Amino acid sequence: MKEGFRQSMAWLHSWMGLLPGWVLFVIFLFGSTAFFQQEISRWMRPEMSGQPLSVAALDTADALLRNKGANAANWTITLPEERLGDPVSIEWTPAANSTALPGKGVIDPGTGKPAEIRDTLGGWFLYRFHFDLHYMPWWLARYIVCISALAMLIAILSGVITHKKIFTDFFLLRFGKGQRSWLDGHNVTGVLALPFHLMMTYTGLVTLLFTLMPWAITANFSGEDAFYQASTRAPIVEASGKPAPVLPLRLLSARAETLWHGQKPVYIGISNPGDAQGIAEIWPATNGMTEPRRPLYLNAATGALVAMGPESGPAEQTERVMIQLHRGSFAAPMLRWLYFLSGVTGTIMVASGLVLWTVKRRAKLPDPDHPYFGFRLVERLNIGFITGPLAGIAIYFLANRLLPLGLEHRADWEVNSLFIGWGAVFAWTIARPVKQAWVEALTACAALYLLVPIINAATTGNGLLPSLLAGNRVFIAFDSIMLAVSTALFLTARKVAAHRPKAAPRRRTAPKVAAEISA
Amino acid sequence: MIHMLLFLISLCGFTLLLFATARHQQEWLKRKLPVRTALQAKVGGLTLLVLALFVAARGVGWAQAPLFWCGWMSLCAGLVVAAQCNRERLLRLLERKQR
Numbered sequence: 113m114k115e116g117f118r119q120s121m122a123w124l125h126s127w128m129g130l131l132p133g134w135v136l137f138v139i140f141l142f143g144s145t146a147f148f149q150q151e152i153s154r155w156m157r158p159e160m161s162g163q164p165l166s167v168a169a170l171d172t173a174d175a176l177l178r179n180k181g182a183n184a185a186n187w188t189i190t191l192p193e194e195r196l197g198d199p200v201s202i203e204w205t206p207a208a209n210s211t212a213l214p215g216k217g218v219i220d221p222g223t224g225k226p227a228e229i230r231d232t233l234g235g236w237f238l239y240r241f242h243f244d245l246h247y248m249p250w251w252l253a254r255y256i257v258c259i260s261a262l263a264m265l266i267a268i269l270s271g272v273i274t275h276k277k278i279f280t281d282f283f284l285l286r287f288g289k290g291q292r293s294w295l296d297g298h299n300v301t302g303v304l305a306l307p308f309h310l311m312m313t314y315t316g317l318v319t320l321l322f323t324l325m326p327w328a329i330t331a332n333f334s335g336e337d338a339f340y341q342a343s344t345r346a347p348i349v350e351a352s353g354k355p356a357p358v359l360p361l362r363l364l365s366a367r368a369e370t371l372w373h374g375q376k377p378v379y380i381g382i383s384n385p386g387d388a389q390g391i392a393e394i395w396p397a398t399n400g401m402t403e404p405r406r407p408l409y410l411n412a413a414t415g416a417l418v419a420m421g422p423e424s425g426p427a428e429q430t431e432r433v434m435i436q437l438h439r440g441s442f443a444a445p446m447l448r449w450l451y452f453l454s455g456v457t458g459t460i461m462v463a464s465g466l467v468l469w470t471v472k473r474r475a476k477l478p479d480p481d482h483p484y485f486g487f488r489l490v491e492r493l494n495i496g497f498i499t500g501p502l503a504g505i506a507i508y509f510l511a512n513r514l515l516p517l518g519l520e521h522r523a524d525w526e527v528n529s530l531f532i533g534w535g536a537v538f539a540w541t542i543a544r545p546v547k548q549a550w551v552e553a554l555t556a557c558a559a560l561y562l563l564v565p566i567i568n569a570a571t572t573g574n575g576l577l578p579s580l581l582a583g584n585r586v587f588i589a590f591d592s593i594m595l596a597v598s599t600a601l602f603l604t605a606r607k608v609a610a611h612r613p614k615a616a617p618r619r620r621t622a623p624k625v626a627a628e629i630s631a
Numbered sequence: 632m633i634h635m636l637l638f639l640i641s642l643c644g645f646t647l648l649l650f651a652t653a654r655h656q657q658e659w660l661k662r663k664l665p666v667r668t669a670l671q672a673k674v675g676g677l678t679l680l681v682l683a684l685f686v687a688a689r690g691v692g693w694a695q696a697p698l699f700w701c702g703w704m705s706l707c708a709g710l711v712v713a714a715q716c717n718r719e720r721l722l723r724l725l726e727r728k729q730r
Binding site: 282283284285287300304305307308311401402437446447450451453454457 | 634645648649655694695697698699701702703704705706708709711712715716
């Protein structure tokens with residue numbers, strides 16, 4: 113009975129791991145980069161001075177909006193957070209009956225000057241892709257991600273049950289032993305960061321709570337708008353028609369900071385600017401583990417408090433702590449590195465699990481030269497989904513440096529480059545024999561990551577050497593990571609190239625024992 | 632400081648646990664340790680890991696301690712696995728130094 117249970121868990125683990133495995137690899141890979149979202153954004157905007165937000169930047173935003181968005185219905189101002197990856201960006205939207213055009217602009221937060229900063233989505237896109245995917249409606253993406261994460265949770269739990277020698281084999285990692293090596297690698301990466309994998313999968317599901325369980329809202333509110341209204345207390349105020357200038361942004365910002373007892377604003381939206389009943393909606397940056405997130409609604413002309421979001425109850429606070437645990441944005445650099453390394457471990461765990469599925473079945477193929485369709489499909493998807501996104505990310509960084517600065521929809525083209533690169537790797541590897549496909553794709557990835565610091569040095573003044581001299585930490589760390597990833601990929605390619613698969617020995621053991629070994 | 636402490640304690644803890652299993656003793660020391668010593672290594676290793684949790688709590692409070700603790704445990708266990716994989720190389724290096 114006991115054997116039966118473990119075997120059924122092994123079956124569950126294989127399939128719950130395989131079917132969403134490719135999506136999970138992508139989620140883990142892009143999610144790991146998201147811990148350094150701000151730093152990646154900073155690297156991708158080399159024109160920025162990299163200094164903290166100054167009052168001058170707020171004043172410039174103020175002046176630009178008053179000048180260009182004089183009769184607009186809405187102004188929005190997005191401010192950078194502490195880690196300084198983003199510029200100050202402003203937008204103005206004209207009223208529905210107006211012929212004026214909407215507009216936007218960016219300002220260097222440090223110097224406070226309108227800046228020619230390249231159009232890019234930066235690290236934000238990599239972060240966003242890990243749960244909203246791309247080229248598809250966000251709700252569909254979130255369902256896919258939710259189902260994959262649920263499967264991941266099942267795979268983790270069934271994996272722990274399947275891996276029975278979790279303590280005796282704790283440190284075991286044998287190289288050059290074919291299937292055993294893959295199994296060891298999968299076990300070690302899985303077990304070492306097991307608390308992380310469990311925590312991330314669970315809290316990840318919590319971040320998508322309302323996709324998974326929308327009924328709490330639908331049962332209690334007439335619609336999403338009513339829920340939003342209740343959770344923010346956003347006032348509905350019509351324009352009075354009486355003109356009154358908007359209070360300077362620096363004063364609105366300072367007023368918000370006082371009302372929040374020190375939290376800094378990260379978003380200011382002003383509706384009906386220039387009207388006596390204009391409302392400034394202000395949201396705080398929430399990077400601490402338990403910081404409240406209460407939006408403010410001030411009268412834009414006087415700064416008087418109109419409404420404030422309600423204090424969160426225990427349920428919402430619990431949710432927030434879990435989300436922060438997942439995002440890790442409260443983490444100081446050292447802890448963030450631990451998050452990142454654990455994320456990389458998770459990525460390797462998923463990849464090795466996917467490969468293990470084929471390695472295990474290859475030994476049992478009746479005719480190894482002509483595997484059945486499902487096997488070939490998994491093998492090809494593995495190559496395309498493991499090496500493809502790796503190459504794509506490097507190409508995303510390269511496109512950031514190489515695309516012409518004046519290109520229309522430049523940010524979109526950076527993103528498109530990522531997927532064109534991924535698709536190209538996929539197509540190429542399909543056309544090649546399996547082993548060559550792995551070796552060539554991994555070598556190509558290694559070369560692409562090596563190119564990133566080289567192209568960076570050639571196209572900007574922030575190459576590795578000048579950055580070292582200037583002590584520019586973000587750029588030094590970024591280029592070093594690129595070199596480290598390149599080396600790791602190159603070594604992996606070499607390992608795969610040197611690998612000579614041994615003829616699978618026929619085991620003379622009873623089927624029960626054989627099943628146990630393979631589990 | 633807290634990071635350094637957690638790193639050292641977890642690393643020592645996992646090293647002791649490594650030497651608590653017969654197979655690893657054979658591989659590293661070329662002999663088996665007495666059962667009593669192995670047991671002591673096991674208890675010692677586990678105690679150090681538990682101690683690390685309390686050190687983390689002392690340093691950053693109970694709210695974040697598990698996070699720091701798990702992070703450093705993962706990293707240190709990873710380092711011990713890396714050492715175990717490169718055992719032959721490390722032993723040769725040690726031998727050369729002794730000569």
